[in-house]
Amino acid sequence: MDFLSRQKEVFTNPNKKPLNELELEYSFVSKVRKSTSGKQKEADKKNYVLKKDRIAALDEKWIQKEHSYHEYQPYYSEVSPEENSLFLTKNKLFLDNLTFLLQCNYHQFWNYMVYEPRIKSILHGFLENPVNWYEIKHLQGEYLKLYNQIYEKVANVYLRLLTFKESDHEYMKEKTAVKLILEHKLITYPLIINFCLLYNKTCRVLVNMINEIFFDINQKVIYEKELAKIFEHALLIIEMIGGYICGFEENSVKIPIGIRPKPAKFDPQWVEEVTIYLLDTSASLNAFLSSCNNALNVALEMGIPYRLTYFYNNVYSVLYGMLEDRSESLFADYPGLKDRILEYIGIGRSEFVNVFHVFITYLIDNIIQSLGDNEKQDNFMENYLKLISNALEDEFFIFDYQNAHKIDVQLQTISDFHPHIDETRVNYIMECLSTLPTIEKVLSLKSDVSKPKKDLLKLPEIEPTPGTSKQYTPPNETEIYEIAKSVLETLPHLGDGFIVECLKSFNFNSEQVIAAILDEKLPPHLNKLDKNMIYVPPEPEEPQPVLAYKGKKPAYKDAKELLDDKRDLKEIKDFVLKTSSVTYDNIYDDEYDDRYDDEPGISFYEKDDDVRKPVQNRFEGYELVSDPPSSSEDDGEEERPQKASNAFCEDPAVLRARREAQFKGKNPRKNDVVGKPKGQGQDKNVLQNRDKKGVHKSSRANHNRKSGAQWKRNKGMIPM
Known part of the structure; x- marks a missing residue:
């Protein structure tokens, strides 16, 4: 039925329904049953009939079962390119399968992903056996080109799978699509580790989309249970690797893993297998924990970082002991094998140190963010001190960690945000750090810490949206802040100003900056800078005003020059002073003291002063009756008008x-x-x-009869 789904008129969705709720109508030709009479038909067209049917848009009937699918062929770096000839032959067919999926329309794509198990199988085959970033340097020429094409298209297939709406007519609800992905195991929790390892640096969008879907807060119970299984498996692998390398204890259970048991006689190939397995394990943990913050809480509760330091201290010491004083004749049949083993050991050690630092950074960030919540802050502080104190017991590990990430700088940073830090425990940690072995002693064990070479990672950047320019363009201030912030997460002891200067020298490539700082390969002009420099963003440039004019050009270049011209200020000031006639000689002085004036009855102003006249006595002309003098009152108290005492009724x-x-x-x-008295004219x-008043008196009452009557009663004018 695949030929039907290829027809454009088959998929129609005029009502804009979700894909899982849509039914499609199609027509097909069916052969008529043979005639029982045995007579030959008059025309061939009578042997067939056209039929119509409706089926759900998501149904396995829409896929073509006869379509061929080809598995991904892994690349083996330990053999020559000629022996990897199948890599080119088979993976070209695998690439065709990926191209077919991306060319399908939305309806076809989901049917093949959900109802064709072979599609899921070939995609998982690539995710489980890729060429990791530390092995890609072995790919050359057409091998590298083919792998890059496969690498990009696998990412685009999963990006399309997680894009639940392509148009108004082709979409599904997120809840429904996620349910289909989980039910058919298109993406599983263990596979998320592979996605993080492969695309954490080159296609962060894909990793973030997976984390948002699978680590949603509404699914906390589910993902915590799945994470516990993942970390239990990781602990089991670590324990088995330690047993194969250092030896198992009595009555311990041996579980087969991806490496052979330790041979009785020294075998360089077995050592290479072990170091690669160690590197894969450490790199996977580092990528997963760096990308998924929700996994850090579960890992801390299960004690993952405490087990890592002990494992690191024992396993790598034994590995270096195996290679020490070995005759070169043992490696004669394997040219370059010893160098590869040492390289894998160095990169693996660096990855284990970075895994431990992910936990340390997580705790420091929470200590800073919990400022104000003492109980929560103390809890994170206690975990940090326990983690560092436990690591101090593993001398080999703590030496490597101290050289990569300074613990004393971390303690100084924490003390700025946690003033009540336990000084006794801090002093103990500092004293232990001061007694670490010298670099000469460690070098005598051939344990020089090797940093991962960032130039090994030559995988192409995945671009989900086509048409994006790949030319370098300087970032803006917001992008500079985000890039510097990502570097500070790895190197929190440096100042943001120093980081920005380093980014400018490396074209804002954060990976190159981190590698140069860790390898101490910064240019001389950067080494001279203060590493605690604070970044001060430049002030935005003010837009230059443009004066629009017609005719003659104005005398000023711009508005600023016009406003700065103060030549007319003096003329305006002189004009105001000349035209002003206000004098302040006879203004009333509120603080004037008249106690010693000879004539107390005289006015404060002269007769000819019209600025202010004295207030006249309102009671002038009325009879005033004074109370008898009293010794309790002041003699200088002003007399007030009083009603006559013998007046029964005024x-x-x-x-x-x-x-x-x-x-x-x-x-x-x-x-x-009121006017003048009657007869004198008005x-x-x-x-x-x-x-x-006569016109508008009807709009309101001209007096209050009730209050007037009450006033008369109070005066005794009307009998009660």
């Missing part, structure tokens, strides 16, 4: 006059309607105010 006319004077003094009338303003 004259209403006097009372009205006094109330009117008080009202006018407090609230001067704006619209006078002003124009009074007449206008009377008209306005």
